Amino acid sequence: MVTDPQTTSVARGTRAQPTLGVVTAIAIIFASVLNTVGVFTEDAIHWTNWLIGFAIIALGAVIVFGWFVRRAARNERKAWRAGLVFGVLGVLTVAAFWSGLPPIFGVAAIYLGAVAHGVRTEGPGRWAAVGAMSLGSLALVLDLLAYGSDIASRL
Numbered sequence: 001m002v003t004d005p006q007t008t009s010v011a012r013g014t015r016a017q018p019t020l021g022v023v024t025a026i027a028i029i030f031a032s033v034l035n036t037v038g039v040f041t042e043d044a045i046h047w048t049n050w051l052i053g054f055a056i057i058a059l060g061a062v063i064v065f066g067w068f069v070r071r072a073a074r075n076e077r078k079a080w081r082a083g084l085v086f087g088v089l090g091v092l093t094v095a096a097f098w099s100g101l102p103p104i105f106g107v108a109a110i111y112l113g114a115v116a117h118g119v120r121t122e123g124p125g126r127w128a129a130v131g132a133m134s135l136g137s138l139a140l141v142l143d144l145l146a147y148g149s150d151i152a153s154r155l
Helices: 020-040 047-074 076-099 101-118 124-153
Strands: none
Touching: 020 047, 020 076, 020 101, 020 124, 047 076, 047 101, 076 101, 076 124, 101 124
């Protein structure tokens, strides 16, 4: 089944797949909230830092979801491959948590893993889809911990 993931919500079994636009909005909001909390807990609020952070988040989301995730989600049985790549990128970019990119990559990995898992991919692809969702979730948790430790170090 080929669908446009940007505009359709496809029922697979008893679960409905959220549209790509909704998932993109979730990623941007998650990353933006962390960026805002990180900037506004500093001693001196730097509006420039906040704007640069938001610009990186927005540009990253447009590139990741608008180009790569949209294309990868079209081939549902192989979406796990891109999901694993984004999961690894999400975990690796936690070292630069202030960039806002770990949530973008993490949510992309979760979405693509769910797409691949939802079509009942057989064999190693099914477990790779679970791995993509796990890596994406790990990236989100590690990013929250990075922001938390950064904020705690300033108190």
